[in-house]
Amino acid sequence: MSTARGGPRPCSATVFCCGEQHGRENMFKQVHHVALVVADLDASSAWYSGMLGFKPERRFGFPEAGVQIAHLVSEMGLRVELIQQTGSSRSPDEGKDVFGALVTQGIKHVGLLVDDIDQTAQELKARGVEIVLEVTAVAPAGVKNFWIRDNSGNLIEINQWLEQEKA
Secondary structure, X not given: OEOOOOOEOOOOOOEEEOOEEEOOOOOOOOOOOEEEEXXXXXXXXXXXXXXXXXXXXXXXXXXXXXXXXEEEEOOOOOEEEEEEEOOOOOOOOOOOOOOHHHHOOOOOEEEEEOOOHHHHXXXXXXXXXXXXXXXXXXXXXXXXXXXXXOOOOOEEEEEEEHHHHHO
16 A cells, blocks of 8 residues: 555554555554543542542543543553543443343443452442342353443443362
C-alpha cells in the first residue's frame, strides 16, 4: 500500500491490505483501560474504591462536551475509566440477567481474574455488592466465576482458573 506521494505506507501494526502483510504481529502490549459510562462519577468512584479496592489515579474533564472522567487503578495495574456524560441514558441491558444482556450487541461486561474466588465472593457480599450470579464452574471456559453489578448497573464477571484449585 502506498501513501499519497507513492512511497510505502509506514505501519506500526500488523495490517493486511492488498493481499500483503505490513508491520508487527504483536503490536499490543496489554489492555490500557476499560471504560464505563456511569450516572454519577463521584458515587461510582467511591464504589470502585470502597467495594473493589481501586485507587484514584487522575480526574479530568471536557466541560465543553459535558464529560467528566476519573481513572482508577487496581493494585495489579488494571485501570478503569469512569465517564460521566451529561445527558447519558441507562443501558437497555440494565436489570437484565447475565444471559438476557447478551441479546444486544456490543461490549457486555468486564472480566476480572482472582486467586481465590470463594473468598472474593464472601468479601464482596460482606461489603454489600450485588451478586447477580453465584459462584459456578464453567468447565468449557476453564474457570469458576460469579457475576456482580456496579452501582450504575454495569456487569462485572469475577473469574478464577479451574486448575488453580488443584494446587
